[in-house]
Amino acid sequence: MKYWKALAFLTAILLTGTVVPHSAHAQTPTQVSYGSQNGDVWDLQFRLKAMGYYKEPLDGKFGAATAAAVRKFQQSYGLPADGVAGSSTWKALKKYSLNRQEMDIMAHIIYSEARGEPYKGQVAVGAVVMNRIQSGKFPGNIRDVVFQPGAFTAVDDGQYWLTPNSTAYLAAQDAVRGWDPTYGSLYYFNPDTATSAWIWSRPQTVKIGKHIFAK
Template sequence: MKLKRIIMGFFIFTVLCAGVMASVSPAMAWTYRIKKGDTLFKLSKEFGATVSALKNNNGLRTADLILAGDTLWIPDAEAEPMQNSRGQSDLYLLARLISGEARGEPFLGQAAVGAVIMNRLNSKDFPNTIAGNVYKKGEFESVSNGQIWEEVALSALKAAEAAISGYDPTGGALYFYNPAKIHSKDNWIWTRQVIGRIGRHVFAI
């Protein structure tokens, strides 16, 4: 009888612990600490969510009731950030590249950078893995200068997931560049056919 009680107690303890662990993860990874100057409109563009969704998810009555230092819960925070055939390592590596190359860009621009990498996987002219493209020698400034290892923005994670899931606002681009950073008229990138521009980046094939 005593042994039975011990076993039953351990079972209940295990179930309770599992419930606690499930309730705290991974939602905490999908919160944002509000900074001075933030507005719901600005954050909606950053995270790819609507103002209405941000308000509803945080119990806000108006878009003006956010204060610096408060925590904002992002819509779908309770969901796992990756629900497809590619692994977490691919997701986070792509998010790191997006964060390094498109920091400060709107969500559309960040997703576009991710889409370029995904498009390259289907081209015979590029490596067929995300890592192979990201670490291709001399390809990306953020890899060369180490910015790829800085803190990853939440918007970059969401943009990476969108790109891996097939979202491509570029229409098939294989290249992107910031023309303001290219000072040589003879740079090979000028020979590529431009198909669009999002934010500071030009997208080409």
């Protein structure tokens, strides 16, 4: 049942492309609380739903269900659980979640880098992206992480622009929800094709499919 609910949610992203209004992607979200109705509430609900905290339909209205989801997120990440999405809550949300446009980027990089890998290996690629965002050693947002020069082969050779399938979106959602089969890795490589001595020097954590993951 959980799988089908997730698939239905992600199918809405794939088919409509309008789950969250464009205004919800402002660089600096406003503080939103019970009674708020604006694009930032859509963004908030989407992020919380992708992480599994918000269970209701996305409607852009900050009601009791949204407040409860915000409190659960705040409790999970050590924030004051006041049910208000202020600056500290938004900062944590942007570090540990993705909005609709960012989920598209995640699905694209997963599909282009790992579409021939087992599902766990696809989630692992997404986990590496999330680990980089959260590490402090890389840019703090997915767009800059993915498009950092030389970071991903699929971006360099143009495969990034292939259309991802629903499995890539499901893997993206699992990575955003915190599944990390890589044990905190920041890198991965194919041992059959890797020529960099530096990447071989990184501490390795696990091999999944054709990829070795490393810190």
